[in-house]
Amino acid sequence: MTTAASPSAGTGIPGPGGDKYLGNLHAFSTDPLGFLTECSRTYGDVVRLGANNVLLTSPGDVERMLVDRNAKFSKASADTRRGSRRQGFPLSTMNSDGATWQAKRHRMQPAFGRKLSTKAAEIVADQGERMLAGWRPGTPRDLQDDVSVLTLRLVTSLMFGDEFSEEDTAEIARLVAPIMDLSTSPVLLPEWVPTPRKLRIRRSMARVDRTLRALAASPAAADPDRAPVLHALVHGDPPPTPDELRDELATLIMAGFETTNDAVVWTSVLLARHPEIAERVRAEAEAAFAATPAGLARMEALPYTNAVVRESLRLYSPVWLTSRDAMEDMEFSGHIVPAGTTVTVSQWVAHRDPRHWEDAEEFRPERWLGKGPSVPRGSYFPFGLGPRVCIGAAVATTETVHIVADIWRRFRLDLVHPERIRPRPALALQPMGVEVVPRRW
Template sequence: MQEVDTPSTVKGVPLAPGDIPLLGHGPRLLRDPLDWLQECGRAEPVLRLRLGPRPAYLVCCRELVHDMLVGRVNSFDKGGSLLDRARDLLGNGLVTAGHTDHRRQRRLMQPAFTPARTDSYDEVIREESAALTRRWRAGQEIDVLPELTSVTAKILGRTLLPTIDDRDADHLSDCFQILLAGSFMRAAMPFTWIHRLPTPANRRYNRAWAGAWAVADQAVAKARAQSTSSGLLHALITAGEADPEGAFSDEELRDQVTTLFIAGTETTAGTLAWLFHLLTLHPYVTKRLHRELDEVLGGRLAGPDTFPRLPYTRAVLLETMRVYPVVALLTRASSTDVDLGGHLFPTGTDFFFSAYLLHHDPTVFPDPDRFDPDRWTSPAGPAVRRAFIPFGAGKRKCIGDSLALTQATVILSAIASRWHLTPAPGSHVRPRLRGTLTPAGLRLVTQARHSPRAGCGTPSQEG
């Protein structure tokens, strides 16, 4: 891959390991992203990347990443090749919008994500979680990620986007699986002429793109037509009418639908899929988790009243997000000339940073590849708080972080209280980074657990 030596190519920044002549770093990013990121983490604080003709840089140091996201947030905006592809997919929604649009969008959406509103979604989360576990049968082989994606999509539809029915939610999930993979491929291998060829993969991508946006447009039209509609979409319509900057257009509302759907399904489902995979590898953690759920819940599902009494359950979730952050790679673009790591970068420079890389920093997390929920049983220190960014940090931190943790805790309690999951014969799990970091090939077999009756509070036996 020929990189153009432009004024924005900063001299003296070392090249990241794994560069392949003509192709750059794209193949390593697609083939073995986690090993490659760890190699980068052992190199320099800032590394030069070859991902197309535009110069880009990987920021590996937690202090520099914190500086980008929090300390000098006004010097960096959403940008870079990954975000360009995300905008193709999601439009100008809350995740992809620049700072100016983001302030307005977040202000209008914030009321739907207050603690009181998040708690009000609990009943729906519990109903859908219980329905999922009732559908399973003992000895059944489960394709875990699609099952979890389906339940999170149903929850999102009933709480935030009620004008999307279950069938449309499933269709959106299928479309976004294709679109996420295709968008990441296009960011890692940005040869635009390849993606215009009439290949089967490009045709699938184009059909999925048209299908997803059609469902989102339909959801917006229904929300406008139903004056008594509930959910975030209707709230945005009514709030926007009174906003001094004007109401949301249909196009802006559609962008929020696609953004919320991706952010509200793929991330939680991916985290839970990784969690159940890790539990199969760590039976001692599984026993401690089961014991806490049985003693505290006694066969019931978790809820806001019981969350404070489930510290180990929360620790298991946090440690899962540390080991396998679903949003593993993000980008920013400098909006001014900036100094990072002793190098002066001009306005418009693209920067990558990785939650996975920071979460595996051995100076912050000793023995970082070890799955150890006890890391989170005591308060986190400043270094941990800066390095641990599964939801981002600063002004652009995920607006739905509390809702995501609530949803994940309830679904986890529903599954783990009723089922013990073991690896399916011949299954081989491998990490796959295609927009989100998910476990490919994760198939588990259900074993019924003998859960106690609700209220008895006695530990259950292993199935």
């Protein structure tokens, strides 16, 4: 997002004045979540964050931007500004537009059906077992570290079969970490400035490039049951170039691994803080694991845990900010937003907006039971909305619900330093400082 001063302006849009030269850059960089929340409470539905940047906070406008007017916005320009290919950010379905995006998405979409969620539900049972086998009651664990190994293995085996060695997986983890560290700061140094992060990315990328390129020729790529997504990409129409393939694969890893990791860890933090809700999850999970084999049927036997995860995705949505560039002048809530403006919506702000959510700051999974909360569509969008909605939403939900149920049926978790836990809004909303002690129930 660009909050520094620049020439174009949506006249009459209210917003904080900020510094003459830097606009609201300092306020945004110091506390982005607080700054955006404050802007929404003070200035209303359309807020001018900087000369060239607008925040939309009404659910109707969120829906208009992401659904109805999706084609009038460019995602490619907003995303690639955050980090181009050479900074480690691949160019893929996620950050392309128009007909190019459509062709890329169509190539992958068929592989993301119910069959993939079924496979996810089966794999996650095995992988969860592997992680939890190493846990001992009373011995502290870094939850973020443990779950990240698990979710990375899950995404690679689900997308690409069992082609990745432990070493390859570790190398990918090393590559992804500094990329996910990319803040959403509008100030990006010129590409040639060799920051330590960029040097680390470049070193890791060479190896990851080789690994990902080799996948195209691997036996898994020829087998749609073993590696459905890899197969769909390699044999897709139009056939991807080697660079394109590598970028799609890298994007899937990045999009699918840290987000799911953050979802599991935030949900566990919330459960640790609410023992009575954790107890209900335990009881449900114990019954579901006893009555059903690993697979989607087990997921269906976990409605309360599902509600817990939805509520956690409301309070700590791993994607906390979504930006696009307006390609033409558009009206939102009575204001003209000029072409070229970066328009931002924030899950963090919308999901906690007291105008639409009762007890917005409270963790209340019950609101998702039965018909669910009666809130406007643009009030809840952890996976986005409209044509660009997350392609992996079903898989991610299956994995998160399953991992949470599996952890909490075996252990309850005590937070070692509850006061140190805080959200770190980088590319995803990372939970910082989550050390836990597993205890027997």
